Amino acid sequence: MASLKGKPPLIGWLEERLAFDAIQSFVAHKRVPKHSATMWYYFGGITLFLFGIQVATGILLLLYYRPSAAEAYESVQFIVTRVEFGWLIRSIHSWSGNLMILAAFIHMFSVVFLRSYRRPREITWLSGVGLLGLALGFGFSGYLLPWNTISYFATKVGTDMAAAVPLIGPTLARFLRGGDDVGGATLTRFFGFHVAVLPALTTGLLLVHLFLVQSFGISSPPRVEEQNRASGGPAPEMPFFPNFFLRELMAWYAALAVLGMLAAIFPWELGEKADPFAPAPAGIRPEWYFLAPFYTLKLIPSHVWMFEGELLGLLGFGLLAAWWVTLPFWANDRSGGERTRLLTGTAVVLIAYLATFSALGYWK
Amino acid sequence: MPQTRRGLASWLLGGGVTASIAAFLYPVLRFMAPPLIAEATVNEVSAGKVQEFKVNAAKIVKFGSTPALLVRLGDNEWRSFSGVCTHLNCTVQYQESSRQIWCACHNGFYDLNGKVVSGPPPRPLEEFTVRVRGDEVVLSRRG
Ligand code: FES
Numbered sequence: 001m002a003s004l005k006g007k008p009p010l011i012g013w014l015e016e017r018l019a020f021d022a023i024q025s026f027v028a029h030k031r032v033p034k035h036s037a038t039m040w041y042y043f044g045g046i047t048l049f050l051f052g053i054q055v056a057t058g059i060l061l062l063l064y065y066r067p068s069a070a071e072a073y074e075s076v077q078f079i080v081t082r083v084e085f086g087w088l089i090r091s092i093h094s095w096s097g098n099l100m101i102l103a104a105f106i107h108m109f110s111v112v113f114l115r116s117y118r119r120p121r122e123i124t125w126l127s128g129v130g131l132l133g134l135a136l137g138f139g140f141s142g143y144l145l146p147w148n149t150i151s152y153f154a155t156k157v158g159t160d161m162a163a164a165v166p167l168i169g170p171t172l173a174r175f176l177r178g179g180d181d182v183g184g185a186t187l188t189r190f191f192g193f194h195v196a197v198l199p200a201l202t203t204g205l206l207l208v209h210l211f212l213v214q215s216f217g218i219s220s221p222p223r224v225e226e227q228n229r230a231s232g233g234p235a236p237e238m239p240f241f242p243n244f245f246l247r248e249l250m251a252w253y254a255a256l257a258v259l260g261m262l263a264a265i266f267p268w269e270l271g272e273k274a275d276p277f278a279p280a281p282a283g284i285r286p287e288w289y290f291l292a293p294f295y296t297l298k299l300i301p302s303h304v305w306m307f308e309g310e311l312l313g314l315l316g317f318g319l320l321a322a323w324w325v326t327l328p329f330w331a332n333d334r335s336g337g338e339r340t341r342l343l344t345g346t347a348v349v350l351i352a353y354l355a356t357f358s359a360l361g362y363w364k
Numbered sequence: 365m366p367q368t369r370r371g372l373a374s375w376l377l378g379g380g381v382t383a384s385i386a387a388f389l390y391p392v393l394r395f396m397a398p399p400l401i402a403e404a405t406v407n408e409v410s411a412g413k414v415q416e417f418k419v420n421a422a423k424i425v426k427f428g429s430t431p432a433l434l435v436r437l438g439d440n441e442w443r444s445f446s447g448v449c450t451h452l453n454c455t456v457q458y459q460e461s462s463r464q465i466w467c468a469c470h471n472g473f474y475d476l477n478g479k480v481v482s483g484p485p486p487r488p489l490e491e492f493t494v495r496v497r498g499d500e501v502v503l504s505r506r507g
Contacts, residue, residue: 060395082399085391253384 030240040110050100057093067191069184072147073273094268117328141194152274295361422458442494
């Protein structure tokens with residue numbers, strides 16, 4: 001009861017009933033390693049923050065959005081033209097979704113470069129990759145919801161790729177589309193995925209991810225661990241609260257400023273209403289994070305030897321993804337030996353590939 | 365007044381944070397307020413062709429965005445009222461057997477002049493003027 005002294009009675013009352021002590025002592029013991037790469041630790045938090053913005057703005061958009069082929073476009077048009085600040089809320093939702101995926105990618109690559117995936121954090125890595133996959137699912141399903149020409153045809157192309165998967169392809173494509181072709185049924189389905197299925201899965205996986213991050217604490221890169229061992233003194237670190245917490249808050253504030261600026265200066269366009277019976281216009285492309293595979297598939301000839309080009313491309317991406325997801329299991333040598341150096345090399349190549357092919361896909 | 369530099373700093377910080385929160389909440393609150401949709405007030409509608417209506421029968425027709433009740437009493441005798449019950453906004457119907465207008469929600473009855481006969485409705489139904497132009501039945505608001 002000593003801690004209750006000198007506080008307003010209501011605070012004391014709440015503290016006692018909400019078990020603040022336990023939280024306080026947990027937070028008081030949490031520490032964050034301090035070294036030259038500490039700044040990369042902020043990106044996981046930024047991703048989480050942007051996810052929070054997505055939830056809030058998404059709920060707001062639900063007040064006016066109508067998920068049917070006849071009304072979807074008109075309802076978004078209504079939001080951006082008639083509802084006060086509607087253009088801003090919608091623009092923030094689109095921009096924040098994109099920035100969230102960017103932040104997640106930065107977070108993922110920093111985990112690779114700082115080797116934070118090492119034992120015992122393999123499952124933390126897997127849950128993180130899973131969350132990234134869900135974020136991409138959010139992006140893919142959300143892209144269709146305004147029901148405009150670009151998103152309509154991009155969804156046709158995207159679900160067509162799913163159809164090329166061996167064996168389960170056709171079933172998968174039918175499941176995604178809710179029929180044989182992209183149409184009103186697809187829209188309703190994607191809406192369900194976007195506002196119910198994916199949020200539910202994300203909440204679960206996010207809790208696992210955060211729980212694991214809390215239980216194992218924040219990892220230091222091997223290089224820093226070695227330096228600390230060599231110097232013999234205590235490892236430099238800072239308390240999570242308030243030092244790291246306030247810094248993270250500042251990072252969120254900065255992210256918010258960038259987001260607000262982008263959303264206000266470059267309001268997200270609505271485009272033209274999708275017409276399933278009109279020919280596809282030029283310039284159909286998916287969201288930027290799907291551009292690299294999209295462009296790669298464009299480059300592969302339709303037939304390579306006896307295989308179909310599309311199938312070959314998918315197979316390549318499948319292998320690449322599997323290799324990347326299982327990374328902690330084959331790059332887990334502690335010595336920082338050859339395999340880790342190989343990993344750093346390939347991660348750099350991967351970033352270069354993603355950057356160039358996304359740029360090519362965007363400009364060509 | 366803040367006495368120290370630290371006091372000033374935390375005052376500025378607190379003020380800044382409060383201002384930003386207000387700046388987020390204001391658009392959100394405005395967004396949630398449903399925009400006023402300028403509903404063009406309709407003063408006249410065509411209910412359909414004379415042949416479509418039977419004698420001693422009624423039909424609900426659209427009058428702008430609300431329902432209207434059109435009753436054909438005889439070959440050249442028509443009555444029309446707002447279909448919205450004055451009690452709690454249910455849509456009324458014509459009862460051929462009693463030759464009255466009935467609201468099923470709380471058993472309200474109106475006569476064929478729109479006056480309340482029994483039940484909870486507090487006011488008579490708004491009556492519309494019916495005119496036959498050629499073979500078209502036209503309803504219009506009075507006054
Ligand atoms: S609403 Fe018509 S009687 Fe109550």
